[in-house]
Amino acid sequence: MDFFIDRLPLYLSGAGTTLVITLLGAALAFVLAMVVGMLGTLRNRAARAVATGYTETFRGVAALVLMYWMAFAIPQLTPYEIDPVFAAVLALGLNVGAYGAEVVRAAINAVPRAQIEATIALNMSWWRRTRSVVLPQAWAQMLPTFGNLVIELMKATAIVSLIGVADLTRVAQEQRAATGETIAAFTGALVVYFVIAQLLIVGMRLLERRANRRLGRLPASDTGLWALLRPPPATAIGGGRR
Amino acid sequence: MPQYETPLGAGPGAGGPLIRFDGVVKRFGDNTVLDHLDFTVAPGERVTLIGPSGSGKTTILRLLMTLEQVTDGVIWVGGEPLSHMPKGGRLVRANERHQRRVRRQIGMVFQQFNLFPNMTVRQNITEGPVHSLGVPRGEADRRAAELLEMVDLADKIDAHPTQLSGGQQQRVAIARALAMRPRILLLDEVTSALDPELVTGVLDVLRTVAETTDITMLLVTHEMQFARDVSHRVLMFDQGRIVEEGPPEQIFGDPREERTRAFLHAVLD
Structure with missing residues (x-):
């Protein structure tokens, strides 16, 4: 315990780096997932081809190898060098974005046809339908899976330790090498990863509850952190329609 | 999709019917739901479509709302083609933009x-109203309050x-x-999903709309008393064709066709 308390500032700074890469990677993955996922629902063949091309390419590529490629191959192919943190954010964002795009596409396609017909009867444009009806309803469907993806992404950020970024894993390795305290060094890292994951889970579940409140599946007053202790609504997944 | 080609000018003029089905065919795969259907609806007219399920009544409403597209034939609304649009002196299939304007x-x-x-x-x-018609927010809110009243x-x-x-x-x-x-x-079986005690409230609202506005209405309903009260004309459908049409008193009181009699007998008892 003393070992860990003494090195807490080191572990916290490593955790900070891990968190920054997680958030930047998640932001990139989110934007890619939304754009590519929506392209995949269009009738236009070219749009769908772009979506499929992106998803199949980056779903099938290991984020670690992609990061190595950007960090080591790009400087040889071009006159540019990529900052290691940036390379990791790109690799993770592209990789997780490909999974996210499938989630977005499926959630949009799961919005009941009857809802689309109502927007046609109100003569809405494609964009208005998407913005006012389709995305707000698909959003509640996406969030649980997005939660899993964010946590996967956070744990995958450990790959940056292999290209010299001082993240949480790197800090643990260095402390072990310096002191030989293998058990304490890695247990400390495990605990900090676990705490970060819990923070992300709480954040995602608050977003989920808000989305369900907006669809009238939870009472409007059911807000705040304590609400998380109550069980989720039975209709939260699967559209909630009779 | 076959293109339906007709010289321009064949459609009804401004003083003519508000809705016109001109040889409309609708098939789903091998299943012909509407079979060369011709009929018109005058401005302000309230028309009830009756007939057994699968006879094509609801498909007529869905074609008018552009939720489905015709297989053949042309639908006209207010003297303009809805299913098609004019191009180079001919009618070609309407694009989304044209349909948005007409519908x-x-x-x-x-x-x-x-x-x-x-x-x-x-x-x-x-x-x-706000996003499709560009009505100012305040006006739309006032109108919503009136309508809810x-x-x-x-x-x-x-x-x-x-x-x-x-x-x-x-x-x-x-x-x-x-x-x-x-x-x-267009009213598509609007009381069919309701518990019996809730039907009256909805029908009362529709009666008010019928009495206080000159909106043209097409109704598909199983509420025969309501159909009798509000409609000017009743069309009896079977297998994608009109079997019989006439004022409600005649269709419900003295149907000429055996098919109509059998259908009314089945639903009224």
Whole structure:
């Protein structure tokens, strides 16, 4: 315990780096997932081809190898060098974005046809339908899976330790090498990863509850952190329609 | 998709019928739902479509709302083609833009209400007028309040659809359709999904609309008494064709066709 308390500032700074890469990677993955996922629902063949091309390419590529490629191959192919943190954010964002795009596409396609017909009867444009009806309803469907993806992404950020970024894993390795305290060094890292994951889970579940409140599946007053202790609504997944 | 080619000018003029089906065919795969259907509806007329399920009544409404596209033939609305558009002196299949412009005059109420669960009652009613018609927000809000007053739900303006009964949801859906100020209102079995005790409230609202406006209505319904009260004309369908048509007193009181008699016998007993 003393070992860990003494090195807490080191572990916290490593955790900070891990968190920054997680958030930047998640932001990139989110934007890619939304754009590519929506392209995949269009009738236009070219749009769908772009979506499929992106998803199949980056779903099938290991984020670690992609990061190595950007960090080591790009400087040889071009006159540019990529900052290691940036390379990791790109690799993770592209990789997780490909999974996210499938989630977005499926959630949009799961919005009941009857809802689309109502927007046609109100003569809405494609964009208005998407913005006012389709995305707000698909959003509640996406969030649980997005939660899993964010946590996967956070744990995958450990790959940056292999290209010299001082993240949480790197800090643990260095402390072990310096002191030989293998058990304490890695247990400390495990605990900090676990705490970060819990923070992300709480954040995602608050977003989920808000989305369900907006669809009238939870009472409007059911807000705040304590609400998380109550069980989720039975209709939260699967559209909630009779 | 076969292109239906007709010289321009074959459509009804401004003084003619508001709706005209011209040799309309609708097939789903091998199943012919509408078989060379011709009929017209005059401005302000209220027409009830009756017939056994699968006879094509609902398909007629869905074609008018452009939820389905014709296999062959042309649908005209207000003297303009809806299913097609003029191009180089011929009629070609309408694109989305053309259909949006022509269907602006048409509103629809669905069997399952189809309210948007992510919006309050007010937003459900104002979303179309504000974003499709460009009505200023304040005006749309005032109109929503008036319409809710009419359907007797003024106190539910900030409620979510999930907090309403089926009958209340359907009354909101009627208000939502009327907020678009349609010339034509399509009513697709609007009471079929309701518990029996909620049907009256919805029909009363529709009676009010029929009595106080000159909106042209096409109704598919199993409420024969209601059909008799509000419609000017009844069309009896079977297997994608009109078997018989006439004023409600005649169709319900003295049907000429055996098929009509058998159908009415089956639904009224």
